[in-house]
Amino acid sequence: MLIWLLSDCDTGKFAAFKNLLNSFSAQYPDIKVDFRALTRRSMWQNLFAHLRDSKHRESADLLELPHSWTAVFARLGLLAEVGGVLESFTPARYPDFLKKGCVPEESDTVFSVPWWMEAPALFYRPEEFSKRRLCPEADLLDWEHFLGTCERLAAGNKKRGFYPLLQGDGAGRLSSSHALPCVWNRGGDVFSEDLNRCTLGKDEAVKGLQDYLEPALRGYLPLFNEAVFEGGPFYEEVCAMVFGARAPASPGRKSVFKAVRLPGPRKKELVCSYNLAAAAGSPNLKEAGLFLKWASAADNSSSFAAAFGVFPCLKAGFEEALEDAREGQAWREIFSAPAMTPNITIYPTAQLLLDRALWHASLRIARQTYAREDFLKELIIAQGEIDYLLSLY
């Protein structure tokens, strides 16, 4: 049986998964399991390649997917109904906000099972904050204060290679998952409430995205940072804050960062869940079902999530992890108003288009050729394309 996993900014996930596989193999020695880790883009391309030519392009038996991919791949016939591979699946064991990620729009059929989740947050170094007499509650209250904090941190630390803010992954680019909370801060969103129209070109959304670009434009946040290549960034010394979903730490060391919710007055917090789904065309559906059942069991999912600093999806395990978490208060605040990205057929494509616009903006900012008009033009074109897709699917 082959499992496709999504790659992660933290190699800890693969170590955790290997441990999980070892335990599974000990219990089911007859089932041979292999896994492959793919980037989000690569998995997207490989799944479409399989849809195009299933004879020559392999797919996995079991897939780890962002929850918002469930609708599109269920619609394209790639995912097996969970009811067909698991003897029983009890949605009531999961927090309510996760349920929409398991079923395609206007359907009751479950196609994926929530496995683990995370939420974007801001991590700050208390030591650096107290040195500059900064108070996280007041100075990270909203985006304006946050930018002011960045300015004070930059002015107060002239060390070579120091930045007030870094990104928690090596992608080096600005991404939609961190942009969305900024858009929500301004009262904007990607879609209208009825999900019938794209609203990326609306004022609120544009302002929110502009907020998100601002730290990079002002030079507080380096893009495509070369320190990533050279084994860094050395978080403790060269930055004061990190955008991410896990507490950043140098390998083998305990994190010195504390989590707070991303600044801003929004009323909801983005939560991303990662689900397991069996492939409809798999010749090993029985084995896939066994692994799915085993991996989503309370103990296994909790220990797997804990091993790389994320949250399990089962209600009991999630509440326990929230209790035990460092910065429990911050995470409780974040998870008190959870919101997921919509699980509709075209959402992943909309996200690709927004990410493409942000990628171009990142490149232009890094080259110092950024112009607001170019970014706006891209957003308007993306909106047109998304609206067109909404009319088609």
Add this chain to the structure above:
Amino acid sequence: MKKSKQLLNGLDSAGEPPVFFESREAFLKGLLETASKLVAAERVSFYYYDEKNALLRLMMRRSGGASFEAEENVRQGRNSPAASALAALKPLVFRNRAGHFLLTPFRIEIYSASANREAPIQGLIKLERSLKKRRFSPAEAALAQERLGGFMRSYYKAEFVALNRKYAKNLAAITELTEIFANSLRVRESFKHILTGIQTYFGFDRVRLYLIDEKARKLKGEFSSDIRGQIKSIAYEEIPLESGAHRFADIVLGKNSNTFMERYKDCVLYLPLIVQGVTIGLLIVDNLLSQQKIAPGELAMLKSFAGQIGLALDNVRLFDKVEELSLYDELTKLPLRRYFNQRFQEEFYRAERFATPLAVIWADIDYFKEVNDTYGHQIGDKVLKEIGRVILSNLRKIDFPCRYGGDEIIILLPQASGEEARKLSRRLAEEIAEIKIPVPFSKARELAVSLSVGISTFPADAASMESLLEKADDALYWVKSQGRGRIALASEVKAEKSRVEGRGDRVEGRGDRVEGEEKV
């Protein structure tokens, strides 16, 4: 995994780089495994240099005994170790507070299908050890450069094999698609075959086919196929063929290209289908949902097929037209006698088999010969055209009309009784009575038309096809003999005849009554 092991074993025993890889993934895995073993590196990463964006981009990393893809994009500074290694194309060793590093750069010239030219692939392999371990020695650096360089050179072969596979696939596509296009004769089936053929060999998110309806000046949707090859009708899509009405109309009319189109060009292909300089339709393929670029090779190949597809579609339409001409009357748009005979057999068989009624209406246009003689054939044609229109707009889907002869029309009504046939006849007669054909240079100015109708039903009136027609004809003859412009059922005519014969009277004149008959 198995392949990678074979590769490694091969490398260990002979010291030669492998020559074949199942896939790019197998190649990278093999390379990273080899590299980590070769110099006992704890972490090995493969980067390629994205020249366009001046970024080093991670493709795969090996750490903790597992290889995985990860996203990492780095802009290296002018004096950074990576930039130095890439510029000098020599291995470079350095250490910092994160660990010991060995950078092994590579550069190979290879044909790029997307760039359509020889384009270098360059990048580097980064090997890492923690600070607790010893640093990389110059000998290790030289060894890594030599072995990994050899490995990279065999990348050529992997690409060559992939290219060969692609050519083989293209050749198969050309052969099979040509055959499909050449053998396409039946309209609906052909459209489906063409879309299926395109999806089998190219595999787009969607393929849509539109054809131009010249008379209606519209672009009409025919079929669409999704990524799984499922075909559905898009007949509900109709686009006025006017400039500015729709993007598709503009493309067909040769007026397009705005920013929106520019953005679309990577994942949408609009292929006007042109035959002998005339645009007959539009084929649209897109990868909008997946946002995957349509490969330049596929673009070129599909474009080269456009002529063949257009020709095949035109053939299909011509075939359809010829068939229509041979089966349908051009004036009334009603099927001709030859087609009727075939359908009559089928319907009669069905009625017999399932014991359901079958009614036959035999109608005659009153004084049609006189209309032609008095007002000319042009007016006669107009009469026929109007009558055809009225008949076609009043029938059920299962009814089958036919222009049987000059002014004779027969309508088959499956599952209908005589009374139901009479109701329909009455409706037709009423609507036909409303037809007013202008006749210039005539005192009358307008020509009114009426029908005489005879009706027979199976099994009530007849047990065979011939007899059923005969009975309807008899009833019609009766009506005509009674002065025209009426409807008569065969059963009524029979009863009337018996009555008259019983009385010993001769049937004569307009005043004689046929049961159930109404004057129209």
